[in-house]
Amino acid sequence: MTDRIFNFSAGPAVLPEPVLKKAQEAIWNVAGSGIGIMEHSHRGKVFDRIRDQAEQNCRELAGISNDYTILFLQGGASLQFSMVPMNLLPADRTADFLVTGVWSQKAVKEVKVLGRKVHVAATGEASNFDRIPTTGEIKYSDRPAYVHLTTNNTIYGTQWAVEPAVPAGVPLVADTSSDMYSRPIDVSKYGLIYAGAQKNLGPAGVVLVIIRNELLEVGPKDLPTMLQYRTHAGEQSLYNTPPTFGIYVMGEVFNWIKAQGGLGAMAEHNGSKAALLYDYLDASDFFRAVAQPGSRSLMNVCFRGPTEELENKFISEATKRGLDGLKGHRNAGGMRASIYNACPRAAVESLVAFMKEFERANRGAAVRA
């Protein structure tokens, strides 16, 4: 550990150290094959086993049935913003969006770029996305093609505690990029789930897509081949050369999650880390949490200090102490501690200890400000 610091980056983000150690070995010679993981043909037996194992672990962790297909694609969540409507939204239908921040807004924008119809069923824009809409605030359109939500909002530090209810028979589509496998997820409630890997699951450059089989074939067949889900489903994500190294790392992260006790254990670990921070923030009259109680993210804890000057001082001093990546997103300001699965409890304890120290040392400056 001595040569590594605590990394609170919102993504790409900290990965489990045992996974990094395995990746180091695999780069030189994976599975005793005499060839490194980046150098193996995606059509050979060694990579086949890696892909199969990654899929199997992915299924096992969330109990995903064979009614769903698991895909490892490229282009991140940003390309899914387009692929989802291209495949699932006919020109005469409407997609309903639950807008909880910039990423939801970008997803909406890409539907509009395609000239398709969007209905915003709820939005938190009025209070700068500091909370998740209540059930009463959600107004769905008549028979939407699907309902889209962003389960966790990195910029504002909010998270859906549970999935919203959707009209019967309407597929729920979720961008779970920043909280996938940080807690149990009942996949059977969703039509399609997508998650860029770079928060909880692996390196940037792989996006996990879990799609109910009956949705694989609803899309038009005159889309670019790479943008049809059926293309990748029919070839086990091997239609073209997939991001083999990223899939390998994701598979090892799944193994690590299993070794930690699975998604229930992850939720407990993450809940306890987040509580350390939120409890301190709620007790402090120097720092304060941004997101409203009930909507708070267990992944990204956004907080403010008494003044922008003190915030900048805090970030700068924290960085010097080896607490890295705490600057909030430019849309939100302040500070943000991203404490994904692989963030150790010790990192959060160090952060809280430093916050207390900083509060004591700067209380005077805050009162004067």
Added chain:
Amino acid sequence: MTDRIFNFSAGPAVLPEPVLKKAQEAIWNVAGSGIGIMEHSHRGKVFDRIRDQAEQNCRELAGISNDYTILFLQGGASLQFSMVPMNLLPADRTADFLVTGVWSQKAVKEVKVLGRKVHVAATGEASNFDRIPTTGEIKYSDRPAYVHLTTNNTIYGTQWAVEPAVPAGVPLVADTSSDMYSRPIDVSKYGLIYAGAQKNLGPAGVVLVIIRNELLEVGPKDLPTMLQYRTHAGEQSLYNTPPTFGIYVMGEVFNWIKAQGGLGAMAEHNGSKAALLYDYLDASDFFRAVAQPGSRSLMNVCFRGPTEELENKFISEATKRGLDGLKGHRNAGGMRASIYNACPRAAVESLVAFMKEFERANRGAAVRA
């Protein structure tokens, strides 16, 4: 070296061992930052330097002027098959294709999927793509929007020795996935060059795009944001989270090529390796090269044995000797030795030695067959 074997995979393919060593270190702690390369924010200073250095090295190697923009994208060459016509081919124009194999055919198919017009200016289909079209065989359409070629054909082991002439003012678009930076390239002859990384440049999951600036803005603005070149050009490939690790490795490969003496030295190294194989094949009456002289690839040497049975025996025995990945593509049969930049001369020497040994041991079986 003792725990690594000789890898002749067509791609993903062998990478330089010094690059693998660097990547092993960087995964744990890159540039003394205390954070691994996969864990760094793509918006932080450490990754900024990595991306900038990769671009700078890429420019330096081929003397690429500022009239061109360098992009690091996702989706591989397969997504470029669609992105190129989406951006560069108006509905009322025609794109001309020089068809030299399956990958060219796939590129043609994606233009047709979009409902756009294609003219096949030359095709090697009649002789199963065993040679590159001659100048006299190429018949361009009237004022094509661009001319597309595949510079090297992995499946058939053919390669354009020099760029074909194109009508004045018509952009030349090249899929250089399997020979990029294996030899000098005069980028100023091209409008757009794309190359999946996984042969000569890095791991699967990054595609290098070099585009003349004046072509950045010709595409329609109502395309999905991720599929417009201008999006990525305007943000230094950071519109969304890029495949940071892949870009890092590509940058290190560029460094390695520089350290070897640049593209001229690479061409010499590759030419000499290929000559070892072709000279032996031309002298042998047991094995024979598939591609015709003048069209032969320096990257993928395809060859046949006297019978399919002996071919299978050869591949199986070679594999046991630590000469891996020699099975030809299913469309071509026989054997294929992919000897990209990072393939050491010792690998080719071992292969030729084994071929001689196998020829001696099996000459009798060949005569009887």
